[in-house]
């Protein structure tokens with residue numbers, strides 16, 4: 001189970017300061033102070049940012065592991081929330097996803113970058129749409145970074161949501177929340193429709 005490590009460190013600072021060593025979880029989230037055998041379970045590495053580790057704990061009685069994810073990092077995806085937000089915002093402000101890609105230096109080829117973007121765009125839009133239903137002050141927002149920036153009055157929306165969403169985090173999908181990954185609605189696309197080479201045409205929105 002992932003939980004918040006409340007910190008305003010950036011991803012780079014988190015790594016440089018080895019801040020996972022400062023993460024604290026005093027009581028078992030399942031059993032509180034009552035005598036289970038809850039204990040620290042060291043830390044595990046994440047590939048990006050390079051050198052990242054995440055502190056974790058284990059309760060043998062509940063057979064559960066708890067990891068403390070710092071507010072700067074994506075849940076269940078590599079990298080930081082600010083990185084994802086910067087790219088999603090660029091895509092939203094570009095005439096097309098392809099146009100946005102030319103400004104990005106992700107070295108996996110155009111089809112790979114588009115997949116990378118679409119996966120995150122879908123997750124972020126689902127998150128923002130859910131929040132417009134869950135949080136009254138956000139009900140008039142469009143599910144876009146710029147609309148949420150204006151409503152929240154913050155420079156970066158995704159870390160702000162991680163810090164303020166509270167119990168909603170367990171409903172919201174990654175990379176902001178700790179909830180399940182939503183499944184894209186089944187479209188007209190046939191399963192196993194894999195083309196080599198070019199991607200299918202973009203859906204106009």
Ligand SMILES: [Zn+2]
Pocket residue numbers: 028029030031032036037038059060061062
């Ligand atoms: Zn326990």
